Amino acid sequence: MIETPIAAKPTQRNSRDAQRSREALLRAAEALFAERGFEGASLGEIAAAAGLSRGTPNYFFGSKAELYRGVLESAFERREEATRRACAPLIDWVGAPASAPIERPLEKAVDGYLVFLLDHPAFLRLVLREELAGGAVLREVPRSSQAIEEAFAAVRELAGSHGIAAFDVVDVVLLFVSLTFFPASQGSTFMAALDRDLGDRKTRGRHVKFVVDQLGASIRGADLPSGS
Numbered sequence: 457m458i459e460t461p462i463a464a465k466p467t468q469r470n471s472r473d474a475q476r477s478r479e480a481l482l483r484a485a486e487a488l489f490a491e492r493g494f495e496g497a498s499l500g501e502i503a504a505a506a507g508l509s510r511g512t513p514n515y516f517f518g519s520k521a522e523l524y525r526g527v528l529e530s531a532f533e534r535r536e537e538a539t540r541r542a543c544a545p546l547i548d549w550v551g552a553p554a555s556a557p558i559e560r561p562l563e564k565a566v567d568g569y570l571v572f573l574l575d576h577p578a579f580l581r582l583v584l585r586e587e588l589a590g591g592a593v594l595r596e597v598p599r600s601s602q603a604i605e606e607a608f609a610a611v612r613e614l615a616g617s618h619g620i621a622a623f624d625v626v627d628v629v630l631l632f633v634s635l636t637f638f639p640a641s642q643g644s645t646f647m648a649a650l651d652r653d654l655g656d657r658k659t660r661g662r663h664v665k666f667v668v669d670q671l672g673a674s675i676r677g678a679d680l681p682s683g684s
Contacts, residue, residue: 474516477506477508477512477516478516480506480507480508481502481503481506481508481512481513481516481517481523482523482526482527482530483506484502484503484505484506485497485502485506485513485523485524485526485527486527486530486531486578486582487505487578488501488502488505489524489527489582489585490577490578490579490581490582490585491578491581493585494520494524494585494589494593498520499513499514499520499523502523521593524593525593525596525597527582528582528586528593528594528597528599529597529598529599531576531578531579531582532597532599532600532601533599533600534576534579535572535576535579535601536599536600536601536602536603538568538569538572539569539572539601539603539604540603541568542564542565542566542567542568542569542572542603543565543568543569543603543604543606543607545560545561545564545565546558546561546562546565546607546608546610546611547607547610548561549561549611550610550611550613550614554617554618558611558618558620558672558675559668559672562668562671562672563664563665563668565604565607565632566632566635566636566664566667566668566671567660567661567664569604569632569636570636570639570640570654570660570663570664573636573637573640573641574640574643574654574655574660580637580640580641583637583641584641604629604632604633605625605626605629608625608628608629608632609625611675612625619676620675620676621674621675621676621677622677623674623675623677627674628671628674628675631670631671631674632667632671635666635667635670636667639652639654639663640654643655
């Protein structure tokens with residue numbers, strides 16, 4: 457006797473459809489909010505971009521403000537996942553022999569985070585728009601953003617045994633983010649004026665080495681050359 461597959465229950469199918477619709481709204485809203493800002497994108501335009509009916513955003517989120525909050529929360533969730541993957545070599549390095557150099561895991565962490573930023577220009581624009589608006593909404597959004605700090609805190613615990621200085625973790629995190637987020641977000645302005653296109657693999661490689669040199673100097677407690 458041949459058994460026919462049991463069809464998915466309507467509730468399961470509806471749940472999957474609802475999840476797909478919600479994700480489509482978040483993707484469309486992220487693109488439009490990044491391009492036009494909160495005031496410049498309407499719910500109708502977002503629904504149309506997602507291929508859904510006009511009332512769907514209100515059904516899932518209740519208001520444009522809540523949809524915007526959802527976009528920011530989702531964007532930072534992806535950022536945190538990518539940052540944890542990028543910083544995993546640093547965590548692994550903590551358990552390596554004392555003779556293992558830190559430069560290679562630093563290089564992987566910097567390059568991994570930089571690639572995420574370059575691949576997600578909407579995230580960069582959303583953060584820059586929030587900064588210009590005072591960041592009030594972003595401060596209210598539940599988000600995790602601890603991967604970089606946790607990685608360098610783990611490295612800091614090895615001070616004295618791996619040739620590590622008693623560095624300030626927050627200072628090093630600031631250096632890490634400053635030399636990755638700023639260049640990635642200023643590709644059409646400041647970096648273009650310097651003729652440095654981080655989209656070019658060789659140029660990005662040189663930039664990664666520059667960042668690693670600065671981080672290495674801070675972590676090992678070396679003085680940077682005058683004028684650096």
